[in-house]
Amino acid sequence: MVNKFCQIVFAVFLLLGNVVSGQQIINDSIRAQLEIGIKGFQERFHAPSVVLAIVHKDNIIFSWASGYTDLENKTPATIDSKYQIQSVSKLFTAIATMQLLEKGVIGLDDDIRKYVPEFTGINRGGRPSGTTFLELSTHTSGLPRNSQADIDFAKNVDLWMLTRNDSISLRAATKEDFLKSLRTVSREYPEYEFLPPDTRQYSNMGYALLGLALERAAKKDFQQLVVEAICRPLKLSNTGYGTISSKENKIAQGYYYQSDAEKFVKTPNFYANAIAPAGGMYSTARDLARFISAQFSNTIGMLSANSVRRMQTFGIGWQRSYPFVKHEGAMVGFRTEVVLHPKLEVGWVILTNTTDFDFSRFNEYVSRLVLPIFADKPVTDPGQFVGTYRLEGGGESIQIYLKDGKLYSTYLEQILQPEPLSFSGNNALKSKGLNGHDVNYNFLSDGNSKIIILNLNQLMWVKE
Template sequence: MRGYFTVLLVLAGMLCRLFCYGQHQLHDTIAARLQSAVAAFKDKHHAPGVVVGIVHDHEMIFSEALGYTDLEHKTPVTVDSKFPVMSVTKTFTATMLMQLTERGVVRLDDDVRKYVPEYKVRSDFPETAPTTLFQLATHTAGLPRNTPADYNFTVSWDRWALGERNDPFGWFSTDEELLRSLQFIKLEYPPYDYIHHNDRHYSNLGYSILGIALQRAAKAGYREYIREHVFNPLGMKNSGFLDNTGNDPVARGYRYNDAMKTMDRVPAFRPYAALYAGGIYSTTGDMLKYISGQFENDGDTAEVLTPQSNAMMRYLKIGWKPAFPYVLHEGAIPGYRCVVVFNPRSRVGWVILTNAGDVDFNEINGQLAGIVNPLYEHHPSPRDIRKYVGTYRLPGGYGSLKIFLEQDQLYSTYLLPDSPLVAEGADRFKAEGRNGYSIHYEFVAEGTAITALKLGQFVWYREE
C-alpha cells in the first residue's frame, strides 16, 4: 500500500506540473521590456534563432522565440524547438551522483578507481590522494580540460573554421578510447587548487569519467537512468540524448563568419564519450521544469532530489556554479550556446537556447535579472510582519532585545530604536544606522513560526 500511495503522489505532482504550466500574463510593459532585450540579444550576436523562457516557482511567466532553427528551410524557432544544452548536461550527471549518494549506492568520497579501474592518471604533485567522485563533480581533481584522445575534434574544428571543408569532421573519442587514454594523462593542477571563487579548473574529461563511473555503479546505462530518474519525474517529455550518427531532431548549428559576413552551418554535433558532459538536448519548456525542480522545499514532494541535496549541489558547486543570489551553468559547442540561471530565494529562473556559436550571456542575464527578479522579491505586508514581533534573548541571559510594531512598521530596541526595519528579502531586514553602518537582521523560521534571530555573530532565541 505504501508503494501505491507513493506512485499516486508522484503522478499527482506530474499532473500538477502539466496543468499548472500555462503561461502567466505579465504586465504589458514588463513583457515589452523582456521582448526588447531578447531581440537586441539576437541581433547583437547574429543568432539565427534564440528562445528564452522564464519561470517563477512552477509557472512559466514569459517566453519569446525569434528566428530559425534551420536557415536553409526557414524553419521558425518555437518554444518547443529542441536544442543541445551541451555542458548543462553536467548538472544532470551531478544529479545522478547525488541520487546514488542518497540511496547509498556510492559515496562522495569514493575513490573513482572503485568503479573505473582504468583510471591510472599520474601526478607530479607530492602527496596526491586518490581522486574522488566529489572531486570529479566539482572540478577539483586537477584534471586537464579534455583527453588527448579528443585531438581529432580539435584539429577538425580548426580546419573547418579555417575554411577547409573537404575532410570528414571528427568529434570526440569513444568511451573505450577515452578510458585507454587515461594511462597517458597527468594532473594539470594540484587537487583542490586554491583559486578565485568565480573560477574552476573546468574538466570535461572529469565529467566523462564521472558518468562512466556512475552508470557502472548504478548497473544501468546513462541514457536510461537519466530518462527514468530525472526526465520522467519532472515531465520532461521532449528531452533526450544526441545521437552519435548526427541524426538528431535538434536545431541546426551555425557560426557567424565575421570576415565574410556569412552564416556558416556547423556539422552536426556527435558526443560519444562527451555524452555525460554535454550530450543532452531539450526544449525551453522542459528546461523550465528542470529549473522548477530546483525549488523543491520541505513542504514539497521530492521528485528528483531532497532539498538538502539540492542545497549541497549549489553550495559545494556540485554541477552548478553559484553567482549569488543566482545559480547557473552555461553550455557551449561549435554552433550552439545556452545558459540556465535560477534564484533559489525568489524562485525565479530562465533558460536561453540559441543556435549561434559565439555568444556572451552576461548582458542579457543582467537585464533579465533586473526586470524579473524584483517582481518576486519578498516584501512582507503589515499582516505578515507581525510574526516577527517578540522578545529575543541570548542563551544564558547575556542580552535581550525586542522587535515591536509601530504604525505597521517593525522596529528593534537594539541600538537603533528609531530606525525602521526595511525588508531585504525573505525573513531578512536592515536598520539604517549612522556613519554608513547598518544593522542586519535575519529571522529563523521553522515552518511558518519564527523561532530565532541571527544578529551579529549570535543567535537570539525567541521567548514563547
C-alpha cells in the same frame, strides 16, 4: 569575486521600494521590454534563432521563440524545438551522482578507481593518486579540460574554423580510446589547489570519467540511467542523448556567422561519444523550464530537497555566481544557458543555434526586468518590529516598542537612555551609542514581511 551581473542585481535590490507580489504575472510593459531585448540580442549576436523561457516556481511566466532552427528549410523556432544543450548535460550527470549517493551505491569521497581501475590519477609528483566523486563533480580534481584522446576532435574544431571545410565532422574520442588515455593521464593542477572563490579547473574529461564510474557503479548504461532516473520522473519527454538530427528526432541546425561575407554557415555535425556525460544531450526550452522548476520543489521525485540544496551550495554540477547558480553549454553552432535564483525561485533558460552569444549581458537585461517583481518586500511598517524577542535557548529577552511613533528598545536601556532607534538599511535598525559605538539590530523576515528573528550581538533572538 562578484561579477558585473551580480553587482547589477544587488543594485536593483538596494533600489527597490514598492515591490510587487511574487504571484503577479509579468505585466505588458515588462513583457514588451523583454521582447525588444530578445530581438536586439538576436540581431547583435547573429543568432538564427533564440528561445527563452522564464520560470517562477512551477510556472512558465514568460516564453519567447524567434527565428529559425533550420534556415534552409525555414523551420520556425518554438518553445518545443530541440537544441543541443552541450555542457548543461553536466547537470544531469551531477544529479545522477547525487541519486546514487542517496541510495548508498557510492560515496562522494569514494576513490573513482574503485569503478574505473583504468584510471591511474597520477599526481604532479608522478605517483598514482586517488580522485573522488566529489572532486570530479565540482571540477576540483585538477584534471585537464579534455583528454589527450580528443586531439583529433580539437584539431578538427580549429581546422573547420580556419577553412570552413564541409567535409569535416567533429567527433570526440570513442569510449575505447578514452579508456586507453586514462592509463597515462595526469593532473594538470595539484590536488586541492587554493583558488579564488568559485574558481574551478573546468574539466570535460572529469565529467566523462564521472559518467563512466556512475555507469559501472549502477551496473546500467549511463544514458539509460539518466533517462530513466531523471527525464522520465520529470516528464522531460523531449530530452535525451543525441546531437545529430534525424527524421525521427529533429534537432536544430547549428550555424556560424561569417561577418566578412555577412552570411550564415552551417556548422559540422558533432558526435559526443565518450564525453556524452559532459555534453551529449538535447532538450527544449519547455523541458528545461520543467527542470528548473524541479530545483525549487521539495517533492521533485528525482532528489531530496537536501541534495538539491547541497548541489547548489557546493557547486556540484552548478557554477555558483551568487545569488545565482547557472550552467552554460557551448559548441560550434550552439550556445545554451540555464540560470537559477534559488532564493526567489526564479530561473530561465536560453537556447540558441549560433556559435557566439554573450549570456552575461543578456542575463543582466533579464535580471533588471524580472527579479524586482519577486524580490522580498522590505519591512517598512514600524509596528512589525514591535514585540518581545527571547534569546534562543536562553532566559533573557528584550522589548522593542513604539512611543510617539518612534521605535525604542529595552536592550541596555539603563546605559543608552531612551534613545529612539533609526532605520539603517532594509530590515535593519540602529541605536545611537556612546564613545562612537552604535548598537545594530538586524532582522529576518519570513518572506511575507513578517519579522521572525533578530540578530543582535551575534546572537539569535526569536520574536514571540
